[in-house]
Amino acid sequence: MREKKKKMSVKMMMKREWPFYVMLLPSLILMAVFAYLPMAGIVMAFQDFVPSGGIRGFFTSRWVGLDHFKYIFGLADFRTVLGNTLIIAVAKIIAGILVPLVLALLLNEIRNVVFKKLTQTLVYIPYFLSWVILGGILIDVLSPTGGILNRALGAFGMEPVYFLGNPDTIRPVLVISDVWKGCGYNMVIFLAALTGIDQSQYEAAKVDGAGYIQQMLHITLPGILPQVVLVTVLGLGNILNAGFDQVFNLYSPIVYEKADIIDTFVYRLGMVNLQYSISTAVGLFKSVISFVLITTSFGLAKKFANYRIF
Amino acid sequence: MKLKTSLSRKIFLAADYIILALAVCLSLFPLIHILALSFSSAAAAAAGRVSIFPVDVTLDAYKYILGKAEFFRAFGISLLRVALGTAISLSLTILSAYAMSQPDRNFHARKYFVWVFLITMVFSGGMIPLFVVIKAVGIYNSIWALVLPGAVSAFNVVLMLNFFRGLPYALTESALIDGANHFQIMARIVVPISKPSLATVGLFTIVMHWNSWFDGMIYMSDTSKYPLQTYLRNVINSVDVAKMDLTMASAMNTLSQRTVTAAQIFIAIIPILLVYPALQKYFITGMTLGSVKE
Structure with a gap:
């Protein structure tokens, strides 16, 4: 296009613009090696990759076309894992919006600045802790032998519940503990949106004789709706990410049927069973779907909430 | 009223x-x-x-930990990765963001490079291809495997880029007229006035590095090279009372380990609590930093 006109001045352009290339060079090299080379490595999903051969395997391995994908889709485990991922992710999105939303609305009513600030500060501490830490804490707290929750239940005469080792309780544990970790973050987002609502609307409503409930229904909720929609839509883009770090630190073979998700499945296939190609094929399947979902959700976010990341 | x-x-x-x-x-x-x-x-x-x-x-549990060399080694490795990782990440972020924050007329290939970064945000090779690459480039089982693969965060670069673009360009322009080069402008003008945003990105990188455990688990073959979180995961899982059956757990009498594990978990939380006041200060900035003000 315009390239032709500029070709004459390429030398001059480089003379002026070389510092930018120098600045970008280190990042470009690192991205080439650690982002783009692995992307090229996805070819192993269509090969019979032999782990022992290292990176040369990309060139020497036998091509098998879509065989791995056919194998995966026939796998009963894969369907279980896909179902688990969707159920856990959706439950987390819903709970992860409702709880912080209610807390933010409650907190917004409070005029005591110190109490408000303190609540925010304390509720989002778990957000900054890793799932190793939180998992370690939960394992102790939920332990059937001497864990404090079971001791409390015991005081009411209940039998100890093996929360992390029971397929019936593992999903609630995952969802609730995810709310525990992430609640503060969304609460702060919602609270920021609530403070952004034009206060004169409330004054006008009061003059017109609107009660607190009417103010809530007609000013507060509509005011915060765009944020809620945004968080939901962005969450939908992540629907195949049910939370590797969390699940990996809390699950065990006894609860695989209910708690094993795509990412943990990919990990075990690849790093434990050394089925590099099959693991990569599952990962690729997830990436493709996720890509479609993320682009769609960002499109929706832009449309409904005028949100842009760049 | x-x-x-x-x-x-x-x-x-x-x-x-x-x-x-x-x-x-x-x-x-x-x-x-x-x-x-x-x-x-x-x-x-x-x-x-x-x-x-x-x-x-x-203080029995803490005294017991004092005698555990592995714990302190893991703690040291975590500190090292935080220091190295944050320094490298932040430098790369500033350099890349500064270059790509230039107006198109100054840096003609700018938007192609922006795409090179953006693509890494959406696509990735996945766990196994990256693992194969890390082994192939010879950083497997070294601290570099914890630092280099994630060093360029396109997300952070985009955040900083948007922030730099929000600065008045007249600052750069007048410095250029005065004969300064871009490296000087970046180091003496742009970086100093961007301290709050850099602090935000820096703090989040620190927390990210401190909290990472999975890379330690798969890229380190010697447990003696584990960062703290990976080491801690091992400790927790070896005592894993909750994941054992009831009889087994009581038979093994592992419960006395509980206080020691609790103490180690708490020590691993301390650094986060130390940066917490700062984190809190920059928390909201971090969330709004990326938004484009056009």
Whole structure:
């Protein structure tokens, strides 16, 4: 296009613009090696990759076309894992919006600045802790032998519940503990949106004789709706990410049927069973779907909430 | 004008305070319980007598950890990766963001490079291809495997880029006329006035590095090279009371380990608590930093 006109001045352009290339060079090299080379490595999903051969395997391995994908889709485990991922992710999105939303609305009513600030500060501490830490804490707290929750239940005469080792309780544990970790973050987002609502609307409503409930229904909720929609839509883009770090630190073979998700499945296939190609094929399947979902959700976010990341 | 507070409003506010206070207690309770456990005697912990206050207060668990060289080695590795990782990441972020924040007329290939970064945000090779690459480039089982693969965060670059673009370009222009080159402008003008944003990105990188555990687990073959979080995962899983069956757990009498594990968990939280006031200060900035103000 315009390239032709500029070709004459390429030398001059480089003379002026070389510092930018120098600045970008280190990042470009690192991205080439650690982002783009692995992307090229996805070819192993269509090969019979032999782990022992290292990176040369990309060139020497036998091509098998879509065989791995056919194998995966026939796998009963894969369907279980896909179902688990969707159920856990959706439950987390819903709970992860409702709880912080209610807390933010409650907190917004409070005029005591110190109490408000303190609540925010304390509720989002778990957000900054890793799932190793939180998992370690939960394992102790939920332990059937001497864990404090079971001791409390015991005081009411209940039998100890093996929360992390029971397929019936593992999903609630995952969802609730995810709310525990992430609640503060969304609460702060919602609270920021609530403070952004034009206060004169409330004054006008009061003059017109609107009660607190009417103010809530007609000013507060509509005011915060765009944020809620945004968080939901962005969450939908992540629907195949049910939370590797969390699940990996809390699950065990006894609860695989209910708690094993795509990412943990990919990990075990690849790093434990050394089925590099099959693991990569599952990962690729997830990436493709996720890509479609993320682009769609960002499109929706832009449309409904005028949100842009760049 | 001030309306008189009605009775129902008063009841609502009282309930409001109570619910929120309960929420705070609920979210902090597990942390406080672990802290209390770490200062309790092994016997009290095993007998299940500890809730939010330590029982038979003792420093036994901490004394035991003092004698554990592995713990301190892992702690040191974590500090090292935080220092190296944050320094490298931040430098790369500043350099890339500065270059790509230039107007198109100054840097003609700018938008192609922006795409090179953006693509890495959406696509990735996945766990196994990256693992193969890390082995192939010879950083497997070294600290570089924890630092280099994630060093360029396209997300952070985009954040900083948007921030730099929001600065008045006249600053750069007048410096150029005065004969400064771009490296000088970046180091002496742009970086100093961007300190709050850089602090935000820096803090989040610190927390990210401190909290990472999975890379340590798969890229380190020697357990002696594990960063703290990976080491801790091993400790927790080897005592894994909750994942054992009931009889096995009581038979093994692993419960005395509980206070020691609790103490190690608590020590690993301390660095986060130390940067927490700063994190909190920049938290909102971090969330709004990326938004484009056009």
